[in-house]
Amino acid sequence: MVEPLIFELSRPGRVAFSLPECDVPERPVAELLPSDQLRDELPLPEVSAPQVVRHFTRLSRMNYGVDLGFYPLGSCTMKYNPKVNEAAAALPGFAQAHPLAGEALSQGALRLLYELQAMLAEIGGMDAVTLQPVAGAQGELTGLLMIRAYHQHRGDTARTRILVPDSSHGTNPATAARWGDTITSIPSNARGRVDLAQLRAQMDERVAGLMLTNPNTLGLFEDEVLEITRTVHDGGGLVYLDGANMNAILGIVRPGDLGFDVMHFNLHKTFSTPHGGGGPGAAAVAAKAHLEPFLPVPRVVERNGTYALSEDAPHSIGRLHSFYGNFANLLRAYTYLRSLGPDGLRRVAEGAVLNANYLLALVKEEYEVPFGDRCMHEFVASAERQAARGVRALDIAKRLIDHGFHPPTMYFPLIVREALMIEPTETESMETLEAFAEALCAIAREAREDPEQVREAPHRGPIVARPVRRLDEVSAARHPNLRWTPQS
Numbered sequence: 443m444v445e446p447l448i449f450e451l452s453r454p455g456r457v458a459f460s461l462p463e464c465d466v467p468e469r470p471v472a473e474l475l476p477s478d479q480l481r482d483e484l485p486l487p488e489v490s491a492p493q494v495v496r497h498f499t500r501l502s503r504m505n506y507g508v509d510l511g512f513y514p515l516g517s518c519t520m521k522y523n524p525k526v527n528e529a530a531a532a533l534p535g536f537a538q539a540h541p542l543a544g545e546a547l548s549q550g551a552l553r554l555l556y557e558l559q560a561m562l563a564e565i566g567g568m569d570a571v572t573l574q575p576v577a578g579a580q581g582e583l584t585g586l587l588m589i590r591a592y593h594q595h596r597g598d599t600a601r602t603r604i605l606v607p608d609s610s611h612g613t614n615p616a617t618a619a620r621w622g623d624t625i626t627s628i629p630s631n632a633r634g635r636v637d638l639a640q641l642r643a644q645m646d647e648r649v650a651g652l653m654l655t656n657p658n659t660l661g662l663f664e665d666e667v668l669e670i671t672r673t674v675h676d677g678g679g680l681v682y683l684d685g686a687n688m689n690a691i692l693g694i695v696r697p698g699d700l701g702f703d704v705m706h707f708n709l710h711k712t713f714s715t716p717h718g719g720g721g722p723g724a725a726a727v728a729a730k731a732h733l734e735p736f737l738p739v740p741r742v743v744e745r746n747g748t749y750a751l752s753e754d755a756p757h758s759i760g761r762l763h764s765f766y767g768n769f770a771n772l773l774r775a776y777t778y779l780r781s782l783g784p785d786g787l788r789r790v791a792e793g794a795v796l797n798a799n800y801l802l803a804l805v806k807e808e809y810e811v812p813f814g815d816r817c818m819h820e821f822v823a824s825a826e827r828q829a830a831r832g833v834r835a836l837d838i839a840k841r842l843i844d845h846g847f848h849p850p851t852m853y854f855p856l857i858v859r860e861a862l863m864i865e866p867t868e869t870e871s872m873e874t875l876e877a878f879a880e881a882l883c884a885i886a887r888e889a890r891e892d893p894e895q896v897r898e899a900p901h902r903g904p905i906v907a908r909p910v911r912r913l914d915e916v917s918a919a920r921h922p923n924l925r926w927t928p929q930s
């Protein structure tokens with residue numbers, strides 16, 4: 443059954459609340475508000491309380507989330523979010539803190555931000571941190587603006603080229619393009635790593651910096667990273683780390699020690715705060731001392747045991763977000779870090795890499811894995827073998843729904859044809875990994891023996907109530923129907 447819009451359930455006069463009679467004199471609202479701020483009408487749906495509850499409960503049952511099952515969406519680190527994070531975020535002292543309350547009344551919240559900055563600086567091997575960005579991509583923009591400010595401050599204004607390896611995350615070139623720079627793609631070598639000779643060939647006095655995703659989107663660690671950062675520095679550029687894949691290397695290696703000048707963390711991946719479509723994420727940008735003056739303001743600082751917000755940074759790139767970032771998610775990341783501690787964080791990375799390698803070993807008989815002897819926290823399989831029989835990566839992803847799993851990321855990274863990018867995370871058990879591998883292998887067998895079954899998937903929804911089968915994805919993207927207009 444297709445769930446109607448809540449507006450379609452609306453009937454005139456129906457209400458979902460019952461309030462006591464008003465016991466103070468009523469005044470017309472026009473006496474209280476200027477006329478240009480008054481609305482003639484507010485077309486909200488008129489529904490009863492049970493209708494509201496049932497409507498949203500039905501919708502929630504059509505949704506698939508990490509609390510419902512395995513969610514191996516490569517590059518997204520869909521790990522289980524511990525509920526203690528939610529309990530901390532709901533503590534009244536934090537949940538009801540007002541962003542305009544002033545420093546004296548916000549010491550606890552400011553201290554938490556200050557300590558989170560220090561923890562992330564330690565994990566990254568960096569000197570200073572901002573918690574303002576609310577998405578990884580906004581962290582990238584922050585880093586690039588800081589790199590630009592650094593060069594300009596030195597009078598080095600010709601540096602407008604950004605180098606981006608073809609194995610980097612898609613937001614990297616997108617961020618650089620948005621900023622108006624010239625982007626040069628650096629190809630990968632036969633081992634799926636940055637081709638150093640190509641990088642050297644591109645270095646000139648116009649290079650502002652390199653944006654490197656490490657581990658890269660093939661799930662591989664850039665094992666020549668020291669040479670990469672040295673090459674860029676020797677040419678006068680700076681090196682940005684897309685640290686959204688830190689889940690693989692937490693507590694094992696510090697980006698600052700590898701020569702990175704500035705990086706971002708995706709707190710909503712690595713540190714188990716919930717993802718949101720376009721927000722509410724939370725990123726943090728960490729920088730070495732030479733970039734610290736350019737960090738956004740306000741900065742959370744400590745003076746003699748008192749925490750404050752400082753705007754005293756004349757070279758700062760300015761403010762990137764209202765108030766201090768996405769506080770509730772910063773609080774969740776803080777809770778996660780405090781509950782795991784340094785040893786626990788290292789075990790996160792070890793578990794993430796072990797799980798991914800176990801899964802890789804279970805599926806690589808049936809699926810090609812182009813750079814896949816070993817991987818970090820994720821790997822990229824290819825459905826090319828199946829595509830030769832008319833079953834594409836999209837079909838396999840849809841068929842996985844019939845087996846009760848969320849599909850992996852498809853067709854990304856672009857450098858692997860028919861890509862299926864799989865990231866199991868450390869929070870999954872061996873049985874879950876084995877069940878998922880068995881489903882993937884069963885689909886590969888089916889692609890040989892009964893390809894039509896796969897091509898027509900999904901057939902059923904064993905976990906979620908699903909009102910539709912395969913969507914017309916092109917129409918959904920090109921002609922989205924997002925707005926309800928009342929029937930006259």
Ligand SMILES: Cc1ncc(COP(=O)(O)O)c(C=O)c1O
Nearest residue numbers: 517518577578579611613686723
């Ligand atoms: C490697 C990598 N970099 C950058 C991003 C962008 O982060 P966001 O979606 O928060 O903007 C992601 C997102 O998952 C990512 O996986």
